[in-house]
Amino acid sequence: MIKGISHITFVVRDLKRTSDLFKEVLDAEEVYDSGDESHSLYPEKFFLIGGQWIAVMQAEEIVKRTYHHVAFEVNVADFEMYKDRIEKAGLEIRPSRTRISGEGMSIYFYDYDHNLFELHAGTLQERLKSYQKGEA
Template identity: 35%
Template sequence: MISGINHITIAVSDLERSLQFYRDVLNFSAHVRWNEGAYLSVGNLWFCLSCDEPCPKSDYTHIAFDVSSTEFEVYASRIVSLGVEVWKKNKSEGQSLYILDPDGHKLELHVGSLESRLEELKRKPYDGLVWL
């Protein structure tokens, strides 16, 4: 039985550039690197960069990372000031910054949780919402 996410691996075209982005811009902890990849972590999440040919998607698929409400404004402002590309404006509950990594992977920096989203849906349900 699945108990959670073990790790996330993303394809990167330039290991040094991606390592710099995730370590120095997003403040992930870097642990090891080798010719074809690197292991980082953020919170309890194991995050792997793997050299390959990325295939950025044009759909809404993205990875969202937790940011505390007390740190969001300063953190988001710093990232935007570094010239990181924003791919979407936030329209949902909770503060969010939607950004692209150097290979065009869609990321979200988000304040909130499943519980806060469900509470918001009680107040403003999506079209066709069904509680399961």
């Protein structure tokens, strides 16, 4: 039986730059740094963001941008704060997709290595309810 998400892994070109991004924009807590003793495929760091384990590995080859992403739950009241942080970090904000009433608001942004993040105000239950209603 699946209990939930164990961890999410991102592959980046510059581990320090992404570490700074996670800490400054997403309030991440760094809990591990492989340093010179990599136990995995690449040098890596582990973070906790909102209680979720996030792994970041450094590699030279990065693919182009896709819609693959991770979404972190935030409060609507904090949107402007996060938007300011993202802009100050020099990151690209992607336009949000079309939404129906009740889905919740989102900010999408790319990190330095084409990973897409979403900051989302809403729950799965709210989204399913809005989809059942077929609201426009």
